[in-house]
Amino acid sequence: MPTRMKIAIGGVVGALSLVGAAAVATAAVSVIVARKVIVPPSRREEDVAIRSVDLDAGLIVLDATADSRLRGEYSLWFTRETGHARIGEIVATTATTVTRRILGVDQGDLAAAKRGRLTGWFYLTPADLGVPYDDIAIATPLGDAPAWLIPPTGGPGTRWAIHVHGRAVRRPETLRAVPIFRAAGFTSLVVSYRNDGEAPRSGDFRYALGDREWLDVDAAMRYAVSHGATEIVLVGWSMGGATVLQALTRSVHADAVAGVILESPVVDWIAALDFQVRIRRLPVFVRSFVILLFQKRWGGFFTGLAEPLDIDRLDFVSRARELDRPVLILHSDDDGFVPSTASRALAVARPDLVAYEAFDTARHTKLWNYDRERWEGAIGNWLANLPRRDR
Template identity: 35%
Template sequence: MPKAGALSVTARPNAGALAAGAVLACLPGLAGSLIRAKVTDAGPAMRLEPIRGQERAGNEEYLDFDRNGLAAHPGRLSMRAASGGGLVVLGPPAVGVLARRAVERGDVAQLLRDGTGRLSGHLGETPEDFGFAAEDVTIRGLPAWAVPSSSASSGVWVIHVHGLGSSRSQCLRGVEAFAALGYTSLLPTYRTSLDLSPTPGRSHLGLTEWKDIEAARRYALDHGARRILFVGWSLGASIVLRTIERCPAPSTAGALLVSPALDWPAIISAQLRRAGCPGFLARWLPHTVNLIRPRGEPILRWREMPATYMGKHPSIPTMIFHGTEDRSVPVQLSRAFVSRQSQPVGFVEFDGAHHTLEWNSAPQLWNGSVQAWCRRLGLEAYVDPTYPVSEAK
């Protein structure tokens, strides 16, 4: 009871203050939801590069691009028109006022009509584009390519796992080095591969996808594999490490991780900082991704992800390839990962290479490093001196 003469005030909520409080309370959840949606988007990349001109000189055809864009990246690349169509393979750039690339294969008509296209490191869409005879196989209802060994006696199989928002054709560049050693290559799909749908469901960042790669491992063993190497590109590296962790096997000989997406909080933080987010927020926001979670989607427990926080180390021989200009997964994360391992991890940096474009920037370095690593592992190798060096054609 209030004292005589005291002002009695009944507390009445202010609608504006309540609304502001509600927004502030929801911000972490909304931010986490947006981050989760971005990180788990398994659709194709949408970045388009404008075409600045076309020229013919004799039998050669050239396309011109901005000199400061992705088109100036070292090595061969490919381009697909914004509206779709076939893949156009482009030669290495000559950089002057513009970045000029020769058209090696494909019809540029649709590219020129659109005026823009998506650049990538894919130099072919099927094994045949690289000169490989391949068999179409099905593993647990999902399509895969099996590129047989040039040596009937070789028992080494290589399982190539593509990254987020991509397809198994991403890995075709990496087959050459192993094929020259007489190894069989298996290129499986998993549940969010673009091979299956142009609009796949949300990625689980390996939490469920690893089961499809474990099925590929069992397929290889059932078809003659005695030793197995894994090659994981970007998210594929995380999927590979999860597969090895969940199903350790004496047949697993090693893992090659290409532009590996391993420490997801650090990857997200780096992207947020690049977008101008303050450092403390960039470090905190990745931990909000489970506050608002779509029905049926798993909890993303970062500390349980392979290699996150450097807490789970590879138990098998490991090699990492990473480009110094990777803007999706900073190369510093691989350097830190390697430095913290109790067992040596092979590490090759590709100067000037962007995300998953290491092979494109220096194919001889890639192939030579792979083959030297395989020999250090003591794997059986049958080198056919007549084996052709594959080229996307």
């Protein structure tokens, strides 16, 4: 064989080897990304350093981060989420630190903590709101799931709100919304759902991005209707937004739904995955392969999903014409986790039904914390103008 031909063949083999190696690397990264999205985390990252704590003065000094610089009131989890404190407004800043007021320590030794995690959670149970409530169980397809039942001011009525938390958190996330619904005459049902650490696990112990969690919301809707609800507002936070949209369009109890409120929601998982791939500076092919892993039965070998996910069904920008109830969306343009682009696109596609409240600095699911007055005002006004549904 001539030398030139040998060199050419060697070059082709080398190029194919590089292509093959790149494909394998992309596939491996895609599996990691896919599993990160759907595997419930055992523990959340404590991503902010605690520089100092002065309990007598009621002050805490944190590293300056995008979250620690936000105005408002927040939860601080520490010591592997065994400790919880509530922190308030910023009193001083430097180039590298933020000093904030300590509003209270609910559990744990804050003075000994070195790192923590800031969240939009503020209340841990309805008792923190100072309102009456009952601990109840919702009979879901996987077994009883705990929930809180909170009556409205003035006693029971026929208008109910079902509050659905987001991915990798639990039902206390949604308690911030209860007072505004209670004042508007709504019974609040604050629910848990499969794989969230409170409700029963699914067999595969994987998030289904709303494609199966909606069944537990459907069970909550059944409970509400059987206990006198004639009008239901579904309230979904983050992945809970994707979940309530599935319930709205798939539940046999959907006729009782008067409207939907979405806080920092996922209305299109493809857009959300695009964003995550982009901020991690990963190859664009990763998103496509992640979706393939979710959609194909063979993908379950890598992801652990017992059944494929219907990603197309989870895209409500494309399905916008199917919506037939009023929707309020509240989203921040600097969300940091779920881009507001899909929420805005849905509002543009259905201006007849979708009201959009745009924030620009509040980050993911922290809109209430950042500007409580505006957040509660937007929801209160929307509820006041929500058409009554006769059954």
